[in-house]
Amino acid sequence: MGRSWCVVIACLIVLFSSVISCHFDEQAVSLPVGFPPLLISENNPYTLAKQELGKRLFFDKNISIDSSVACSNCHLADYAYSDTLALSNGVKGGITDRNSPSLIYSGFSPLINKDGGVVKLDIQALIPIEDHNEMGIHILSLAKRLQSDSTYNKQFIEAFDREPDAFTIPRALAHHIRFLPSPTSKYDNFIAGNEDALTTLEHRGMGLFLSDKLKCGSCHSPPLFTTHEFANNGLYDTYDDLGRTLISADSTDIGKFRIPSLRNASLTGPYMHDGSLGTLEDVVEHYASGGSQHINKDKRIGGFNISEQEEEELLAFLNALTDLEPKE
Amino acid sequence: MKQYLLAVLVLAAFMVGCGDDNNENSLVSDITFDFQFVTNEGPMRLNEPFELNGSTVQFETANYYFHGIRMGGPGTGLFFVDPDTHVLAGTDLTKTYADIGVEPRDYSGTRIIIGVEEEQNGQIETDFTQRTSEDPLAIKDPSMHWNWNSGYKFVRFDGEVDTDDDGIVDTPIAYHLGTDALRTVVEFQHDIISLGERGNRLTMVFNLDEFFSGVDFQIQSNWDTHTGNNLPLAEQLTSNLSSTFTIVQ
Incomplete structure (x- = not known):
């Protein structure tokens, strides 16, 4: 009888330890359903x-x-x-x-x-x-x-x-x-099922963002709002900073940079690899123009027409990607 | 008397036989390499100005990685001295190979691979921060790794050049070669080296006139390459490696 209790207590300790461990992981970062897992090296687990x-x-x-x-x-x-x-x-x-x-x-x-x-x-x-x-x-x-x-x-x-x-x-x-991620934006609340999380303006902006007309989502796809690809977005005709070519030594990579996540985009200006575009309005204007004719420019960037109303909607949606409960 | 003669002959034959066996079994047990950098005028010394391609230059850093060293001689193929170990070569460094397993004889050709094997250059499984300080591939000062480029600098020269003819070397120059694409097999003939069973000491000589052949130090585009930012210069220097090396005893 005494031995049985010992086994039960040992099991409880093991169970409790694993719960504590999970709890720490959850404390480290809490991710919504549909998010990819964090990339964690085997030799650097969370503590x-x-x-x-x-x-x-x-x-x-x-x-x-x-x-x-x-x-x-x-x-x-x-x-x-x-x-x-x-x-x-x-x-x-x-x-x-x-x-x-x-x-x-x-x-x-x-x-x-x-x-x-x-x-x-x-x-x-x-x-x-x-x-x-x-x-x-x-x-x-x-x-x-x-x-x-x-x-x-x-x-x-x-x-x-x-x-x-x-x-x-x-x-x-x-x-x-x-372990800084805190996906708590209005967009995340909307995806979690709160249909009122986005205003009408922001909701329309989301539609535009993912539309075939603007194709923003083809490079900045949810939930991280990036595909992690390297792309030349037609910022310049010639590049002082060669970008991906510095690593690959491949001329077809000139002017290609990793597509950034647009989460918190309203807070991260100025924009582009060299900070040459000051505001999100400047960024929208750049993509609407279609950018330069650089030979490596991504085929997805062809320019588009966008009305003032549509631009307001698009910017409202980008603002809705800001984490509401950021970690410090 | 005949019996004595016969006994002597048998003993002599036996001793000759033993000698042959010994020759078959004896192998080179060790080779130690020193590393030297020279110009056609003589040895290069770090932090001392010298003439190169019509310009006055000075280097503070001169290092390179090689591995897969093989040696061969007249009438023989190439033997591996060591197939795997990466070696960091520099003026104050040496490398001793042990239990080499080649015959003690004359050698006149050497093949090395300049760079770091692709698997270890990628730094995904084992990166340079995980290595012990004795490891040639561990973090060094000055750095032989490109942490921004996920790889090693296979060849690194840092220094200055006099570009305004005032006798002062004050324009920075840097030549950092790397990336898997520029890992290079270098095969070269050299004067006969007689390797004995032990205590072999050789010098691997890096000739800067050959390595920098065709590089005009007065032209700004030749002042640096970090490989990706100035690939034509990196490729030119890599190509020059084929005539850069020799080994002396």
């Missing part, structure tokens, strides 16, 4: 300790060479973890090469960065850390700096069972970023 460490690093200016720039300088929570500049400011007067992207939904992207040059979020942070125009510090130097801070050391040991190093630093930061 609260990693998330807290990642958050601390994200807001810490001491991870740049002169302790002047944190990740949060260019990725502000109020702007869906992007900023308001065309190009951002780094250490020692440096200016970034590209517009600061929104980070919130990057945990779903099979390739990271605008040119897809990073194969997983877990190592992406190495780029801004080492880039002379961003944080400008070699990852091995940063590891030494963090190792000399006993509070960081303790957190890294707790989170990864090892000191700050080239493996753990970017993975901690990735942890913070990966």
Whole structure:
């Protein structure tokens, strides 16, 4: 009888542990039905300790060479973890090469960065850390700096069972970023079954967005509002930034950049890879014009006629993609 | 007396036989490579200006990766010295191969592959952040990886060039070759190298005059390539690799 109780209690402990584990996952991110799964590396599963460490690093200016720039300088929570500049400011007067992207939904992207040059979020942070125009510090130097801070050391040991190093630093930061999604927009409420979540204007805008006339949805398809493809959207006749070609060394990739998610688009301006279009109105105007005649321009971009009323509806829908309960 | 003579002959034959067996079994146990960078005028030293293609240049960084090294000699095919190991070559680096399994004899040709194998260059399963510091493919300072390009810099030269003839090398130059498409097999003949059973010390020589052949350092488009941003220059330098190397004993 005593042994039976022990077995029952053991089973309950196991069950309780698994419930706790699921609970943590749910705390990390809650996704609506129909959303794709977050891409999580086998060697970097979710833990609260990693998330807290990642958050601390994200807001810490001491991870740049002169302790002047944190990740949060260019990725502000109020702007869906992007900023308001065309190009951002780094250490020692440096200016970034590209517009600061929104980070919130990057945990779903099979390739990271605008040119897809990073194969997983877990190592992406190495780029801004080492880039002379961003944080400008070699990852091995940063590891030494963090190792000399006993509070960081303790957190890294707790989170990864090892000191700050080239493996753990970017993975901690990735942890913070990966679990930022909070799909709580009016659109999400509408999809969840609340038919009143969208106004008439926004609902019409959704129809236009997905229509054959505008074809926005063919590149920015729900639920993430991106297909993750690389496309040349006809922004220029010639490109100073070659985009995907920098990675593929293929001239047919010149001017191609990863199609961004339009979630929170109303907060992430200026737009395009170089921040050259200031507002969503400018973006609509660009696509309505059909863009340049670059040989690599995507066939889906052919221009369209849009009335003022329709543009108002389309912009209203884009505004309805803003998360109403963003994480910090 | 005849019996003695017979015994001596038998013993001699036996000893000769033993000697033959020993020769068949003896193999090269080790080769250590040093790495040197030279111009046609002599050795290149890091952080010291020198003349190259009519310009004054200086390099702070000079490194390259190779793997799959094979050697061959007159009348023999190519033997693998080591089929797998990636080696990071630089002026202050050495590489020792052990238990090589080739005959101690003369060799006059070598084949290496410049770059990192595609599987490891992709960094999906095992990326550079997971490797121990002793691993040639681990993160290095200066960096031999392209974290933005998900791969390694197969060849890296960083330095400066004098572009206004004032005797000061102050225009940055950088030559970073990589991507799977530019992984290159280099096969070259060299003076006879006699490998013994142990204690072999060779120098792999990288000739900058050959590598930078046809590159005018006064032209701005030749000041840097990170491969994707200036593919024609990267391809030209990669093509020059075929005449860049030699090995001396």
